[in-house]
Amino acid sequence: MLTQTTSRVLEPSDLDAALAVLDRDPVANAFVAARVQIAGLDPWRLGGEMWGWYEDGILTSMCYAGANLVPICATPRAVRAFADRARRAGRRCSSIVGPAEPTAALWQLLEPRWGPAREVRARQPLLVTDRVPDAVAPDPYVRRVRKDELETIMPACVAMFTEEVGVSPLAGDGGLLYQARVAELVGSGRSFARFDADGNVIFKAEIGAATDRACQIQGVWVAPEHRGNGVAAPGMAAVLRYALADVAPVVSLYVNDFNTPARRTYATVGFREVGAFMSVLF
Template identity: 45%
Template sequence: MLSRVAPWLASRNENGLGVRVLGGADTLALRALANEDAVANVFILAHLESTGTAAPTSGGASVFGVFDGDTLLGACWAGANLVPVQLEPGLAGYVANAAHLTGRRYASIFGPAETVLALYARFEQLGHVAHEVRAGQPLLAISGGPVIGANPALTFGSMADFDRILPACAAMFEEEVGYSPFLGGQEFYSKRVAGLIRQGHSLVHIDTTGTVVFKAELGAVTRDVTQVQGVWMNPELRGRGQSAGYMAAVVNLSRTFAPVTSLYVNDYNTKARATYQRVGFEQVGTFATVLF
């Protein structure tokens, strides 16, 4: 990968800025950069807590860093998705060019809105056309417990219930992005769901009939912040005012990992936003997501 990025770097040397793939020696610098906003950067911070290194993974994911000399100015995770880390919008083109030159296909770009949209603007010039652009997604967080009562029925998922949890997760995914997560085969997504359950990051209420009533996952977890993803209420039970109690329970359970609970939501989802506000979440930023 480095060899394919290098020709582009050489053409940029005149302004002192360059892009390269980070290695193990860059771990402390990347962690310090990400900690400038621990809520917005929970994805990369969770990765660093898990692996202990900024070096490329065995699966081929890596982190691009934009440097001024030896100073790391911004970064971007490049795996199945692109996830900017404290990357100023004016530097997004450097990363977009480098990511394009790898020849890799990305499922999405997500993160702070201005930078994500700047990355996509350059990607679009390079021929990458999005399936959908969600330009405004409030980033919400709550520090401490919920301000309303929690539904005690929500608990951590168990592998014994995997065959019930997996279809609910797939239904949520299809509602959210418009296609099935099983399109390319069931194995990858099934492993992802199973991994979340085994880590204790799956939260679910299954009633006495074996029906999943509500579920959510902690998609990224650090010692300081969790990020909730995959919030889903069974369609047959929607509109009864139960979501807020379940989300309050999500906050309580997530606090067993970290004091701050976060999530991001589509700006047009007014019902969900109202629910999160009832629970005590407050907006701390704005994300965007580009789906390819």
């Protein structure tokens, strides 16, 4: 029995306690919760370690340390403990991402050792909705991407990622991990697109993280030649319809605060702001 404040790497036997922490904010924690529900806490299956912070023997905060470093319900003391552990381990992640306040505190402690970052996005509004909009008709041509269309959708996914993150997902391992992730989303029926008559992608989006409480839309992209033509809002309404009917009762996403067109689109289809994320990109 732990009787004082301490941190440690969680083990598979800690799963119920970890899920209870994640369930305290099912929207903000959807990304990590989805991974834990599938993989448990085994580091090999999870793709990283889960660090836990205990107060008087109770697990109160966590931090996922994998390809991303993600603070979860992290109190100020927990953030300091996670920063100490991260400094000792050295940087292995490509980003730090999570709720803005603890993420900012974590980065402040890590920047002297890990900095400089390639880019810091200090405020990314976290948006949610639980209904299909009344004012925007879903685009009837947006549909699930078929498995045999993987090669067709991939260039659009690469273009979106490169535009959003600033580096190509094909760098490093030649894109093997990224292509596997896109294939996973297509295979699970969570990749959506509108194609033109020649098979070119006009609009696309995916339902990434998904639990029975909430899911997260990601990878929203409109082909450059179709931007400003009213494609995005009906496309988003269509993806929302699928998400709410088939995946979860609440749909979320987070967006860069400087992306005015995207924020306008999301407001049009009924998303409301409930918080903010922060991303530190390396």
